[in-house]
Amino acid sequence: MSAVRKKSEAQLHLDDEMVKIIDKAMLETFSSFMGFNPILKHVERSDKNISDRFEISGIIAFIQDKVEGTLAIRFRQESVLRLLSRVYGDELSVVDNRVIGGVAELANVIHGIAKEDLNLQGYHYQMCLPVVIIGENHVVVNALSGQKLIMNYDLDGDEAIVELVLHKR
Amino acid sequence: MSKQLRILLVDDFEMIRSLLKQALKQLGYTDLTEAVDGLDALDKISKAKEAGQPFDLVFLDWNMPKMTGIEVVQKCKADENFKNIPFIMITAEREQKSVVTALKAGVSDYVIKPFSPRQLASKIERILTSASAA
Numbered sequence: 530m531s532a533v534r535k536k537s538e539a540q541l542h543l544d545d546e547m548v549k550i551i552d553k554a555m556l557e558t559f560s561s562f563m564g565f566n567p568i569l570k571h572v573e574r575s576d577k578n579i580s581d582r583f584e585i586s587g588i589i590a591f592i593q594d595k596v597e598g599t600l601a602i603r604f605r606q607e608s609v610l611r612l613l614s615r616v617y618g619d620e621l622s623v624v625d626n627r628v629i630g631g632v633a634e635l636a637n638v639i640h641g642i643a644k645e646d647l648n649l650q651g652y653h654y655q656m657c658l659p660v661v662i663i664g665e666n667h668v669v670v671n672a673l674s675g676q677k678l679i680m681n682y683d684l685d686g687d688e689a690i691v692e693l694v695l696h697k698r
Numbered sequence: 699m700s701k702q703l704r705i706l707l708v709d710d711f712e713m714i715r716s717l718l719k720q721a722l723k724q725l726g727y728t729d730l731t732e733a734v735d736g737l738d739a740l741d742k743i744s745k746a747k748e749a750g751q752p753f754d755l756v757f758l759d760w761n762m763p764k765m766t767g768i769e770v771v772q773k774c775k776a777d778e779n780f781k782n783i784p785f786i787m788i789t790a791e792r793e794q795k796s797v798v799t800a801l802k803a804g805v806s807d808y809v810i811k812p813f814s815p816r817q818l819a820s821k822i823e824r825i826l827t828s829a830s831a832a
Binding site for chain 1: 710711712713714716717720761789790791792793810811812813814
């Protein structure tokens with residue numbers, strides 16, 4: 530039996546502790562993969578759906594027996610092309626399978642780090658597969674929950690946001 | 699330490715293969731071959747052996763279409779021709795139980811994404827050391 534008490538009944542909050550967990554995951558991911566430290570510029574909790582400016586989103590679920598949610602990392606097209614060009618070592622100019630795979634993998638790795646931190650606290654989240662949404666000014670709508678945590682990042686001159694939604698099942 | 703290792707990199711995401719290539723080249727390893735999924739990996743492992751140039755080491759992802767990394771390892775470990783190839787599993791799955799599952803399947807070591815060249819170097823050195831001691 531796990532030494533850590535299972536917190537299946539606990540309500541996860543979009544609090545400062547959650548901000549720290551996501552920020553640590555962003556830092557580890559971008560510093561290792563791209564060689565710079567992302568800067569968290571702004572945090573807000575809001576029930577609004579952000580549509581403007583973002584054209585590609587990597588989305589991955591958090592699943593547990595009592596609490597579930599989604600994490601989305603969202604980019605403008607020009608930003609994600611610049612960022613992933615660093616990884617691939619050649620200049621990307623269109624959103625192709627390499628870009629889609631890159632965004633999916635970024636979401637996957639950020640989720641994996643955050644999930645580990647949550648599970649060390651006893652939450653027992655499971656691994657999920659990422660999906661990528663592409664489209665000008667698209668909206669990520671979480672049908673079952675109101676408030677979301679929105680974290681705005683400066684990624685070495687480019688912008689991205691992380692949106693996190695959690696709710697009881 | 700030998701820099702002449704023949705290394706196979708298996709991941710369905712090109713980004714991870716690209717990051718692995720960059721990191722391994724920084725470490726001086728240049729004989730690198732890529733496979734895009736588990737079936738492609740088995741095919742390349744088999745053909746390399748037939749050509750008399752077997753891989754010395756395989757980095758492979760866990761979750762892939764067509765065949766998972768664990769299945770690739772299990773198939774190779776069950777085959778006399780390939781059972782001695784060391785595999786390093788690369789995954790975003792950090793749970794202890796997953797590490798145990800991978801080790802039970804026969805992987806030699808385990809790298810958590812995101813990885814650094816230093817981490818890869820440490821894993822490779824450990825495998826080379828244990829191989830030379832065997």
